[in-house]
Structure formats: structure tokens, C-alpha cells
Amino acid sequence: MGKTVTIVRHAETHANRESRWQGFTDSGISEVGLAQIDRLANRFANSAPDVVITSDLPRTVTTAAVFKDAIPDPAFREFSIGAWEGLTSDEVAERFPEQWQAFTNGEDLAPGGGEQMSVFIKRVSAAFDDLVDKLADGDHAVLVTHGGVIWALMSQVAGLNGTGRMIPSHNTAVSQVLIGRDGQRRIDVFNDATHLDHTPYQFGPRGQQATFVRHGQSEGNVAGTWDSTTDTPLTELGKQQAASAAAHAPVVDAMFSSPRIRTRQTAEIIGEGMDASPTSEEGLVEMSFGAWEGLTTAQILEQHRADIAEYESGRGDHTKRGGYGESLVGAGARMRRTADKLAKEAMAKPYIAVSHGAAIRALAVNVLGITNAGRGKITIPRNTAQSSFVLNGDSAVLASYNVAPHMD
Secondary structure (H helix, E strand, O other), X not given: OOEEEEEEEOOOEHHHHOOEOOOOOOOOEOHHHHHHHHXXXXXXXXXXXXXXXXXXXXXXXHHHOOOOOOXXXXXXXXXXXXXXXXXXXXXXXXHOHHHHHHHHOXXXXXXXXXXXXXXXXXXXXXXXXXXXXXXXXXXXXXXXXXXXXXXXXXXXXXXXXXXXXXXXXXXXOEEEEEEOOOXXXXXXXXXXXOOOOOOOOOOOOXXXXXXXXXXXXXXXXXXXXXXXXXXXXXXXXXXXXXXXXXXXXXXXXXXXXXXXXXXXXXXXXXXXXXXXXXXXXXXXXXXXXXXXXXXXXXXXXXXXXXXHHHHHOOOHHHOOHHHOOOOHHHHHHHHHHHHHHHHHHOOOOOEEEEEOHHHHHHHHHHHHOOOHHHHHXXXXXXXXXXXXXXXXXXXXXXXXXXXXXXXX
């Protein structure tokens, strides 16, 4: 069965409201934050986690009251920021220009003379290890903590040592880590704030929002085959999934779709509610599986053992799937080029692109900087799940991943 840890950021504080940095000190929950807590409570009304852990700071303890019987643990506090406390990013950059430049470059420093970043990462990683070790097989834990802690933990799970290119989590946003029986940890969900009617953006890079949606369940999914060029339509359930996903999709003027039947149908259903017609884009097609095309996983394991051995070795960044398909690096680069191309076609406005599971994961892996050896550290998104990216010229960061509350 494995273990599950759901990680929730605290509700909006007064300092968050004013885009001011806060570390160990606390500014109190804002009125918006109190409303966020109500919505979080509604979302988890029927949830019964086996254990709830929270940072011991007031803003997290207040948020964690949603789950009851939360156990405070100071190891999950935000990092201390010393003299930066209470300042905006602009004020930090003006008063501490060298520190700010080093921080934005990802260097190991103690912001404002507070906590060394490497010490902070080691602290929260050790606390998370301890939490996971104490869980029994099949247990579900909830951890209520801070934006910096979530960033550090997600980066650690992805094997990026605290350097992952992702935005800070939204207040009360939900992320989830799965731990297999073999101890392997995987990012399953990142930054799901769909229970909120508004997600204020306080810190992190700004740019054009690109939302990638996986198609609904197809006949090929039901058969369990690896399909890229094979063109199978949506099942009735897949159509229902697309209709449910439309309620959580951002309203945009520009929508694009892979030319496959399953993606076109999904895009058309989602587009109906916003009066948007999808434009076909070949660059959004599924990762090419070469000789694995149309086979089930069991058949691939039986018929292509040599391919699988290289693929699983961790050396397969450039190994083409099925002998002549695409590599992880190749698919990720192709999806990244397509994302940038569509950004220009959407004229800097937010857009939706309906694509495929392995292709969307390849894009996320490309943006995060994960190698083939770490591809299993992030799951393939579920049918009709949304994953979003912030694009800004040549740069891109992950804004959310595998968000599909209608599938829970």
C-alpha cells in the first residue's frame, strides 16, 4: 500500500497580505486567511488522517485546527530570516542587495543573518524522514507548515537538493508525497488550491500562465496499452471527467490541443464552458514509444527486456523508448519548445494546452531539471489533471502539478 503525506501551507497572514517576509515571527491570520481555513475545512470534512503534524508557529497551529489533534513540531518551522523580517522583497533588495542577489541565485546563505539555508534544508528533511519512518504501511499523515518548508521538501523528494524551480505554494494549497513500500518517494500533487475562489500571489517569479491538461480516460487507457500514435477516443467516463475538469480550468482566450482524438475531445468539452475553440498543435502529441507502441506494460517487460534494463538503469536520459521512439530529454525539450511557441501565439495571455500523461511529465521534468534517474520521483498526471507553469522568456517554473480534485 505504501504511505501518503499531504502537505498544507498555512492560511494567509497579514504579512502575506502585504507581501512581507516572515520567518519565526507571526503577524496573525487575515480575514481572507480565515475564509481560506473555512474552505480548507470543507475540503477535508470527510478526511480522517492517521496523524496530523504542524509547525508550532501560531499561523500553522491555527490552520491545523481544521484537522484536530494536531501535534506541534518546531522542526517544521519556516526558516529564520533575521533582519529581513517584515520587509517586502523590494525593501530586502534595496537594503541587502548582495544577500538578495545570492538568495535569488540559490546560494547557501543565512538570509538577514538568520538560518543558513543548508541547515534549514537539513532540519526539515530530517524531520520529514522521522515522520515517514513513524508511519505504518497504509497510513495517511497531514503536515501543516510553511511555504519555504514545502519548497525544500518538494525539492528534496525530487532529488534537487533544495534547488527546484517551482513557485511558492499558495496559502492553504495542498501538495502530496507518496512513499512506496520500497521507500521510494514521489511527488504526486503540488500546489492544489482549487478549494479557494482566489489565490493571491505573493512571492516568486511572474510571467505567463500555461495550464497543461491530460486528456480524459481513453479506450487505450482501459486496455492498459502504451499509446502515442494509436488513436483511441474517450470512454464515456473520460467524457464525464473532462466535463468535471472544466469547473476547475482557468478561463482563457487561447486553447490548444494535441491532434489525437482523445485530446481533441477533451479540449472541446473543456472549451465549451468558456466559448473557446482548441487549435490543433502537433508539438503536444504523446511521447513516442517506438516498438512499445500499442503494447501493455506486461508485454513490454516480456518482449523488450534489454530496452527496459537501459531505461531503468538511470543512465537513460537519451535512451529512445522502444528503440526508436523519444528519450525523456527529447520529449521534455520538444514539449518545452512547444510551450514557448504557444506562449507567443497566445500573445502573452494565459492559455490551456491539452496533451498526454508522459508528455506532460516530460515537460515538468525538463522545467524542474530532473534527470532520467529521477523520473520516478514525480508521478504521471491523472486523466484530466491540470499542471501549470509560469513562463517568462527563456525561463519557466512549475506552478502546480497533477491537480484534479474532481478525481479524488
